[in-house]
Amino acid sequence: MHNALELADDPAAQQWEGDREKELLKLEALYCSHGDTVHYSEPPKIFDRCEGSFIYDLQGREFLDLQMWYSACNFGYANARLNDAVKRQLDKLPQIASQYLHPEKIELATLIARDAEEKFGAKGRVHFNVGGSQAVEDSLKLVRNASGGKSLMFAFEGGYHGRTLGATAITSSYRYRRRYGHFGDRAQFIPFPYHFRGAKGMTKEEYGEACVKNFERLFETEYYGVWDAKAEQAEYAAFYVETVQGTGGYVIPPPNFFVELKKVLDRHGILLVVDDIQMGFCRTGKLWSIEHFGVAPDILVFGKALTNGLNPLSGLWAREELISPEVFPPGSTHSTFASNPLGTAVGLEVMRMIQEQDFTVSVPEKGRYFLQGLEELKRRHKIVGDVDGLGLALRVEICEPHDSFTPSKAIVDRMVDESLKGDLEHNGRRYGLVLDIGGYYKNVITLAPALTITKEEIDLAVALLDQLFHRVTRSL
Numbered sequence: 001m002h003n004a005l006e007l008a009d010d011p012a013a014q015q016w017e018g019d020r021e022k023e024l025l026k027l028e029a030l031y032c033s034h035g036d037t038v039h040y041s042e043p044p045k046i047f048d049r050c051e052g053s054f055i056y057d058l059q060g061r062e063f064l065d066l067q068m069w070y071s072a073c074n075f076g077y078a079n080a081r082l083n084d085a086v087k088r089q090l091d092k093l094p095q096i097a098s099q100y101l102h103p104e105k106i107e108l109a110t111l112i113a114r115d116a117e118e119k120f121g122a123k124g125r126v127h128f129n130v131g132g133s134q135a136v137e138d139s140l141k142l143v144r145n146a147s148g149g150k151s152l153m154f155a156f157e158g159g160y161h162g163r164t165l166g167a168t169a170i171t172s173s174y175r176y177r178r179r180y181g182h183f184g185d186r187a188q189f190i191p192f193p194y195h196f197r198g199a200k201g202m203t204k205e206e207y208g209e210a211c212v213k214n215f216e217r218l219f220e221t222e223y224y225g226v227w228d229a230k231a232e233q234a235e236y237a238a239f240y241v242e243t244v245q246g247t248g249g250y251v252i253p254p255p256n257f258f259v260e261l262k263k264v265l266d267r268h269g270i271l272l273v274v275d276d277i278q279m280g281f282c283r284t285g286k287l288w289s290i291e292h293f294g295v296a297p298d299i300l301v302f303g304k305a306l307t308n309g310l311n312p313l314s315g316l317w318a319r320e321e322l323i324s325p326e327v328f329p330p331g332s333t334h335s336t337f338a339s340n341p342l343g344t345a346v347g348l349e350v351m352r353m354i355q356e357q358d359f360t361v362s363v364p365e366k367g368r369y370f371l372q373g374l375e376e377l378k379r380r381h382k383i384v385g386d387v388d389g390l391g392l393a394l395r396v397e398i399c400e401p402h403d404s405f406t407p408s409k410a411i412v413d414r415m416v417d418e419s420l421k422g423d424l425e426h427n428g429r430r431y432g433l434v435l436d437i438g439g440y441y442k443n444v445i446t447l448a449p450a451l452t453i454t455k456e457e458i459d460l461a462v463a464l465l466d467q468l469f470h471r472v473t474r475s476l
């Protein structure tokens with residue numbers, strides 16, 4: 001193996017790493033399951049090193065990462081402060097069964113719960129688990145328990161809540177369920193205010209209101225299948241929402257949307273569960289993305305950037321009535337690695353860092369600057385149909401150039417292939433780009449750069465995207 005300096009000037013070292021890559025890919029093809037998402041792009045890519053906003057492949061090629069592990073790595077790769085928290089814990093108490101307490105778990109839960117109490121006006125508790133989907137499963141238990149065993153949920157078209165069986169049932173894509181039959185009841189999926197593709201002739205706010213009205217119509221008469229007017233009972237226990245849709249393509253609803261939706265839910269005794277797994281931890285410029293929208297959730301689920309992509313930890317915060325020891329007693333749920341101390345130690349450091357550093361100012365500023373760059377790209381490239389952003393959750397919707405509206409997955413697929421070659425150029429230096437693709441038509445570049453990204457790196461990102469867009473449109 002070679003270090004970056006050796007690789008930069010030494011063709012023999014590059015050749016050696018190239019051969020090693022080929023050998024590793026052969027072994028992967030034989031011995032790794034292809035059931036994960038690695039083979040979404042061919043050939044799959046191997047990375048070897050990371051720092052800040054960049055990751056490096058085996059040959060030392062530099063890639064500007066604009067998706068940061070689907071927003072799990074909000075605070076930059078190899079963040080020294082967060083890595084040190086893990087190292088300290090490694091030397092102190094790296095292992096302890098979840099059945100016993102350790103200080104960091106209690107302190108982390110306290111910070112989250114006190115913050116939520118201040119913001120949402122309700123005392124609550126925190127429950128930890130290891131991955132986002134598992135925390136969603138835990139939230140389903142709370143919801144079913146609180147509603148006397150109701151198993152039906154509302155969720156949004158375009159929503160994504162994970163790929164365990166329960167989480168898949170409330171995720172809109174049938175693709176994730178098709179092979180496995182039904183384990184839990186499939187949610188009823190309600191249209192999200194996706195204004196760019198919504199009804200024409202309405203403002204974003206009007207479209208949001210229309211979406212809520214359409215939803216509310218379901219409760220007008222028992223014949224629409226969700227409401228027993230005599231018993232004043234909904235058949236549905238909760239509405240699962242991503243405030244800003246993640247996998248759905250970073251779709252940002254209008255500011256009045258959740259206030260109006262929550263009124264309908266409150267009138268019908270339906271809980272609001274906010275899945276902030278992707279948009280939490282300052283991605284949108286606030287700790288929780290729902291804070292932009294003026295409503296308090298009953299349950300809030302989080303994961304990903306809680307540990308900046310280090311030891312996995314996820315969790316949920318719930319109002320006391322839903323999670324008090326009386327209703328959610330010891331043993332209600334358990335996982336060996338839930339509240340693992342390496343995870344809680346880094347999670348605690350993340351929360352302290354957020355309290356000390358002003359991400360609520362810097363992220364919106366950087367987001368506005370990045371969005372201006374994207375708007376300029378939209379003016380210059382007909383393939384860009386829509387750009388939008390909230391903090392550093394930014395979207396670029398790629399369309400056919402003849403109308404800048406018809407979704408083009410094909411162009412996006414070409415972009416992903418080109419960006420992984422690592423041969424874009426800026427100021428005499430070569431770069432690749434790491435992009436994540438989402439959206440209802442798989443035609444949206446969902447940009448989630450490091451919240452620590454610099455202005456120069458944003459300029460680089462816009463310049464490289466510009467070059468990439470030129471490259472893929474030359475052949476159209």
Ligand SMILES: Cc1ncc(COP(=O)(O)O)c(C=O)c1O
Nearest residue numbers: 131132133160161162246277278
């Ligand atoms: C909004 C949302 N919910 C749930 C999940 C599932 O989390 P995990 O992949 O950690 O199981 C994800 C992951 O991308 C997500 O974006």
